[in-house]
Amino acid sequence: MANNGKRQELGIVLVGAGNLATNLGVALHSKGYDIRQVYSRTGESARILGQRLSTGYTTSPGEIYSDADLYIVALKDSALAELIPQLTVGRQDALFVHTAGSISMDVWEGYAHRYGVFYPMQTLSKARLVDFRNIPVFLEAKTEEDLKLLRSVAEDLSVSVRELPSEQRRCLHLAAVFACNFTNHLYALAAELLAEHDIPFEVMLPLIDETVAKIHELSPREAQTGPAVRYDANIIEKQLEMLVAHPELQELYRLLSESIHRMSNNK
Amino acid sequence: MANNGKRQELGIVLVGAGNLATNLGVALHSKGYDIRQVYSRTGESARILGQRLSTGYTTSPGEIYSDADLYIVALKDSALAELIPQLTVGRQDALFVHTAGSISMDVWEGYAHRYGVFYPMQTLSKARLVDFRNIPVFLEAKTEEDLKLLRSVAEDLSVSVRELPSEQRRCLHLAAVFACNFTNHLYALAAELLAEHDIPFEVMLPLIDETVAKIHELSPREAQTGPAVRYDANIIEKQLEMLVAHPELQELYRLLSESIHRMSNNK
Numbered sequence: 001m002a003n004n005g006k007r008q009e010l011g012i013v014l015v016g017a018g019n020l021a022t023n024l025g026v027a028l029h030s031k032g033y034d035i036r037q038v039y040s041r042t043g044e045s046a047r048i049l050g051q052r053l054s055t056g057y058t059t060s061p062g063e064i065y066s067d068a069d070l071y072i073v074a075l076k077d078s079a080l081a082e083l084i085p086q087l088t089v090g091r092q093d094a095l096f097v098h099t100a101g102s103i104s105m106d107v108w109e110g111y112a113h114r115y116g117v118f119y120p121m122q123t124l125s126k127a128r129l130v131d132f133r134n135i136p137v138f139l140e141a142k143t144e145e146d147l148k149l150l151r152s153v154a155e156d157l158s159v160s161v162r163e164l165p166s167e168q169r170r171c172l173h174l175a176a177v178f179a180c181n182f183t184n185h186l187y188a189l190a191a192e193l194l195a196e197h198d199i200p201f202e203v204m205l206p207l208i209d210e211t212v213a214k215i216h217e218l219s220p221r222e223a224q225t226g227p228a229v230r231y232d233a234n235i236i237e238k239q240l241e242m243l244v245a246h247p248e249l250q251e252l253y254r255l256l257s258e259s260i261h262r263m264s265n266n267k
Numbered sequence: 268m269a270n271n272g273k274r275q276e277l278g279i280v281l282v283g284a285g286n287l288a289t290n291l292g293v294a295l296h297s298k299g300y301d302i303r304q305v306y307s308r309t310g311e312s313a314r315i316l317g318q319r320l321s322t323g324y325t326t327s328p329g330e331i332y333s334d335a336d337l338y339i340v341a342l343k344d345s346a347l348a349e350l351i352p353q354l355t356v357g358r359q360d361a362l363f364v365h366t367a368g369s370i371s372m373d374v375w376e377g378y379a380h381r382y383g384v385f386y387p388m389q390t391l392s393k394a395r396l397v398d399f400r401n402i403p404v405f406l407e408a409k410t411e412e413d414l415k416l417l418r419s420v421a422e423d424l425s426v427s428v429r430e431l432p433s434e435q436r437r438c439l440h441l442a443a444v445f446a447c448n449f450t451n452h453l454y455a456l457a458a459e460l461l462a463e464h465d466i467p468f469e470v471m472l473p474l475i476d477e478t479v480a481k482i483h484e485l486s487p488r489e490a491q492t493g494p495a496v497r498y499d500a501n502i503i504e505k506q507l508e509m510l511v512a513h514p515e516l517q518e519l520y521r522l523l524s525e526s527i528h529r530m531s532n533n534k
């Protein structure tokens with residue numbers, strides 16, 4: 001898509017109005033893409049995103065436009081599987097993509113002729129729009145031609161676009177759960193521990209920032225610090241005692257410390 | 268310490284030559300403090316840090332200078348307890364501080380008259396010097412006067428200086444283990460998973476950066492995303508299957524997912 005004319009020729013229907021659909025829709029819209037309609041089961045979400053993209057919306061699968069060129073489905077996994085049969089019927093010529101890290105491209109097989117995957121790997125919230133240019137986008141398509149089409153759209157939005165087969169994408173998504181969802185939860189647990197002693201979470205931010213700055217220069221293995229590296233039993237036992245009122249945190253603490261120690265011994 | 272003259276009047280001995288001693292020593296030296304000697308059991312570390320700070324060094328506890336005003340002990344916890352009796356004897360007038368998050372100030376009791384804690388909370392490596400100005404420093408001292416002295420030194424180095432009693436500091440250190448050491452280990456585990464599929468860890472960095480950028484604006488609880496929030500059993504079961512060759516990762520995955528789900532239900 002080298003210019004606005006080309007972008008206008010590709011009629012898009014956005015199926016979904018959640019965090020990913022919102023961020024992706026706004027990015028496409030700002031690049032001049034023709035988003036013809038937004039669909040979501042949730043009326044309020046559909047209406048808000050439709051307005052944001054200056055386009056129409058529907059909450060009824062039967063009212064999804066039939067004449068789009070590209071259907072981008074950004075629904076949670078169970079809703080995706082449910083909608084596919086109805087969405088694809090009578091739309092033989094269109095290209096269908098989903099945006100899920102953990103779902104194989106084959107989910108479209110038997111339903112659509114042209115299909116693929118458009119997976120932007122990022123932690124997205126409606127309340128915080130991110131600059132799409134820095135989001136790595138991973139693509140897959142049944143044919144070379146459709147891969148080329150998806151690549152031209154993706155490269156309009158992001159500087160980091162790669163083809164990645166389903167098997168590797170599944171692994172990527174799993175790694176992302178560890179590196180993003182699980183680390184964020186550790187921040188949340190730290191915040192809880194601090195709150196018990198009336199310490200504001202903000203004091204932790206310089207440490208968290210530096211932890212991340214380090215792994216831009218060193219491998220996470222090289223960057224590892226803390227009592228578990230040398231298995232300082234004295235500190236570890238004392239910290240486990242402090243968690244006595246939180247048995248599930250004790251268990252997490254023990255597992256993570258053992259895992260750190262195991263990894264540093266395997267260097 | 269308003270000026271270099273004052274800084275020169277405070278003779279400092281740095282006990283330790285590890286990551287923290289190195290970063291702290293370099294920061295003090297660059298501010299014009301008079302570091303009279305470096306001690307470390309490890310000759311090579313002592314020599315390198317001594318050179319870096321243009322000062323002498325020793326590897327023998329018996330040769331530590333007796334006439335310093337401030338002894339800053341940055342040793343690992345077990346080594347600290349061992350050295351205290353020998354270090355404090357015959358040095359009645361000096362001020363002693365340790366730099367450990369998890370050790371009570373009382374460790375000095377019965378050995379020294381003037382003592383305290385100087386805890387810079389950061390993940391420090393010799394290979395990567397950090398800007399000390401952004402490191403939160405937490406102080407404690409037996410007397411108001413010594414607290415004032417420590418505060419003047421700390422404020423020369425950092426913009427973020429607070430007094431914090433031992434009990435709260437212990438909690439802070441525990442929270443830091445979760446927010447820094449454990450999160451870094453999750454990065455290391457993600458890197459291992461990716462390596463098994465020949466995916467470079469670098470693709471993960473935009474996601475990791477955004478995860479951290481978010482908690483500068485939202486609480487970690489509000490920022491939480493991923494399959495565990497809504498307990499998407501379909502994805503969770505598939506990802507657990509993918510970890511079948513790594514039982515310890517399966518266990519971690521399960522515990523963290525349950526913990527995330529529990530927290531999001533308690534909103």
